[in-house]
Amino acid sequence: MQTVRITKMFRNQKRVFIRWTKKRLAIALELVNNPPVIFLDEPTTGLDNYAIKQCMDLLYDISKEGRTVVCTIHQPPTSLFQKFDQVFILAKGLCVYSGSPSELVPFLSNAQMFCPKSHTPVDYLIDIVQQNPETINIFASNTENGKANSKRKAITPNRTRESKNIYEIYQETTQMGLSDMSVEFPVSFWKQFVILLSRIFLQMRRNKSMLYIQFFHHLISALLVGGIFFGVGNNATQIPAIFKFCICATVFFIYTYLMTPVLLFPLEIKLLRREYFNRWYSLKAYYMAITVSGLPLLILFGAMFLVIIYFFTDQPMEMERFVLFVAMGIAVALCSQGLGYIIGTLCSILKGSIVGPSAIAFLLALAVYGMGYNDGIEPYMKFIMKFSYVRYGLVGFCSSIFNERAPLECTDEIYCHYNNPSDLMKEMGMNGSQYQNQIIGVVIFIFIFRVGAYAALKYRMSSEFSTRIAYYATKIINPKEC
Known part of the structure; x- marks a missing residue:
């Protein structure tokens, strides 16, 4: 006892x-x-x-x-x-x-x-x-x-x-201004950025399971897509298959890099609210740190995926086309990641898992609208389609492979309808599309989504701002209650 x-x-x-x-x-x-x-x-x-x-x-x-x-x-x-x-x-x-x-x-x-x-x-x-x-x-x-x-x-x-x-x-x-949101921090912006970036990299290095998941996801997906479209790149009878291959590459980068922040970033918001409320660091330094920290893995794994599918499908062995193809894939990934941060900031994991795929479906519908109509797309639809970065990405992939390309030879058949890649581009409503215009369009959307993600994050961290929005919304709906 x-x-x-x-x-x-x-x-x-x-x-x-x-x-x-x-x-x-x-x-x-x-x-x-x-x-x-x-x-x-x-x-x-x-x-x-x-x-x-x-x-x-x-x-x-x-x-x-x-x-x-x-x-x-x-x-x-x-x-x-x-x-x-x-x-x-x-x-x-x-x-x-x-x-x-x-x-x-x-x-x-x-x-x-x-x-x-x-x-x-x-x-x-x-x-x-x-x-x-x-x-x-x-x-x-x-x-x-x-x-x-x-x-x-x-x-x-x-x-x-x-x-x-x-x-x-x-x-x-x-x-004295001490309760204001614009309080001065003990260290400079760049010092905050370096500390936050180091912390994020340390967390990434410790979370090895997440790195393994991302690596094998890109590797297995690349082998799967490359196996499906194996050796179709220089075959005139497989020109439609090459177009489907471009769609697969576009969809992969959209879903992978949009859904990742949609499912993971809401968990970061809980920690961020506490640390930002205590004024440990500025929101600009945090947002810049998470933006920069995501670039190395995005470029590394994205380039690995693109290299595998490019060579497995036997696309043109021209350095310029290869570089343009890889650059478009990385740009689409960055754009999708920015949109994912917006959804992940404003929505919970449950709501984001619904909003994310719904947004992708809408953007994909605009991207493939009118393909097969030649130049018969309505003018107002051409204007609406400009709001889909997926359209820019898909046309950019096709332009990097098909533009200014010599006619392909028919090896197994006497007649190949699409032996000239420009015929496919014309029928799919992409006639005269320049790669430069497509990459510029994607870059513009990257900027819009990144700024929008920061604004959404600022909104979530500012209770005063959200209360003001709710007040004005209530005043508009029911003025008597105000």
Whole structure:
């Protein structure tokens, strides 16, 4: 029995030590960016008396360094209660006392409520408001619901910071611009960018399973597509198959690089909200870091996929065509990734898994519309099709392979309808399409989606902005409620 008790005691001490370590870590995380005001909800919960004393001593030392520490504590002991400079006691949403701890007993005496020596002043006041709820309004009106100190004498205008209540401190902080979103950071933008980029690369290196999944996904997909269209590149009888091959390459880059951020980025948003709220770094530095960190793997794996399918399908062995083909694939991947960040920022994983494929289906429909009509596409549809970057990507792939290409020979048949690749381009509504125009169109969409993703991220991080949008939307729908 003695051994069991000692073991249980050791386990309890171990649990308290772990809790206190977590408390210190949480406080340390709040201090990373040297904030002027720190809010702590029940920092002493789950700790023993010794750990509570250590915790409050730490917070007391922090407050003496020029920071404002705001804590919520239930029934603090007398030794802990005396460490506070300013106390707010709440009952049913109203402030029944606002002032220094030393003024609480005189405050109660002035109200003909004498605190027994066997009670702590806080416990005595809590017992009073619980037994006599009507006293809550009396105390709240004395303190002006927390806007005035509960003292026996009038409040003088020249008060020290310790005697001011939190409402006045917040007003001063707002006037100094410390509560503004444009707060200055301790380190420069580039320093933030380098640290964030290093952290992301470290996370990527540790998450080896994700790297393996991406590698084998690109490799297996490349072998599959290359095997399906094996050796069709220089066969005049297989010109339609080459066109289908371009569609497959386009669809691969769209789905792969759009759905990845749609499914993974919402998980990053939860961590980002906490760190950005604590002003550890600017949103611009974070967004630039995630943009740059995604480029190496995108280019490496994307180029691997394109090289495999290009040589497996026996496309023209011309360096210029090969470079244009690879460049278009990387551009489509970057464009799809930007659109994926927009959806992943604004939607949850569940909603994004619906919105993402729906957007792809719409863009693909615009991309292949009118193929087989020759030049019979309606003018208004030509204008609408310009809003699909998938169309630019598909036409770019076809242009890199077919434009200015000599007629192919019919090896197995006497007549080949598409032995001249320009005939296929004309029938598919791509006659006269220049590769330069297609790559410029994709680059423009890359810029639009990247800027849109940053704006969406800014919207998610700005509660003030989202509240303003909701207010105006409600005002338009139902003006009477506003």
